[in-house]
Amino acid sequence: MASDVAPKAPPVFDEGFRDRLRDLLVWRRDVRRFRTDPLPSDTALRLIESARLAPSVGLSEPWRFATVSDPERRRAVRENFRTANENALAGYSGEKAQLYATLKLSGMDQAPLQIAVFTDETSEQGSGLGRATMPETFAYSAVAAIHAMWLTARAEGIGIGWVSILNPAEIPAILDTPSDWRFIAYLCIGYPEIDSSSPALEEAGWERRRPTMDFVIER
């Protein structure tokens, strides 16, 4: 367990660490273009171990991880993406459709490591604490785990891309996951072709970030 490897006295984080943490957040990207060189063989396990340091509602640890290496299953997920992406393209018109068609929105064809993330919706771990009125907190716990994994990966120079352009109803059958698992995310993982401090969708002209105060109200 994590506490076994933790230092005994609380760590003190200094200004230098905080600056580097900010760099890490600034340079974490949703990666769609991967180099094909393999990752260290223990990468999946190490990333999943870091994911488990995220908060979970009621200490429920509802996250579940399926590492996907079977070529036929990978092909089926790619096909699922292709169909969902074609349908998405059909929803745009004019310049937006032209631009959408040029975007690379999945690295499934290249990423050496691929992990699907689920929640076990029937898990009794945590005894329901904290989710009686907000059952979606199981999914939220899995998302926090994904973000922890993402930062840990980036600190090793490893990129992650979250693919959500999928028909989520079909993924459990493709991956033969337990019937109570709910699909949350499909992660492509590998060394990125490039590092960048701006989102690929901003660089491609799809969207731009807005000022912080656009998102804040005071009450």
Add this chain to the structure above:
Amino acid sequence: MASDVAPKAPPVFDEGFRDRLRDLLVWRRDVRRFRTDPLPSDTALRLIESARLAPSVGLSEPWRFATVSDPERRRAVRENFRTANENALAGYSGEKAQLYATLKLSGMDQAPLQIAVFTDETSEQGSGLGRATMPETFAYSAVAAIHAMWLTARAEGIGIGWVSILNPAEIPAILDTPSDWRFIAYLCIGYPEIDSSSPALEEAGWERRRPTMDFVIER
């Protein structure tokens, strides 16, 4: 914007940083016991700025933040928690009920800074990219933002507690938020009474973490 302050060359993260990042993840807690000393006055804005470095589906930045300082609104949120917590307690029996009654599950009575997090479900930023089949990715983006904020806070010695024992349908009225905002989380923020590398629910005997391999399948 974040890119304005980013270094121009990609940062290199070394082993020392990775060890400290792991310490940060290990020592991040869901805090319910706060000291009442005030935080630096720019804390809310700085934490929200770090939250915005999280990934968002289609660069939609759907997260919205309401800082809550009005005493009457805070009282109403506390009352909402009290009712939801009583209802939750009524769902347990025997030893579990006795233990639940002893748990402190919200720091609303002490936390000097309180921020409610929402998504704007009607935002057109991102033009729907990535969420046609999985609209829940708006909420997931907000959760990633919360986790980014949480780590940034911890690196400053500041604790965050996520309160989900609330009736989410009533929060928008209490906080008078725009009608299209969906409630995601209520965050209590302040200096923690103690630092710990194990979850409070584990120390209280409510639940324990399980081995990593319990959560992983290979496909």
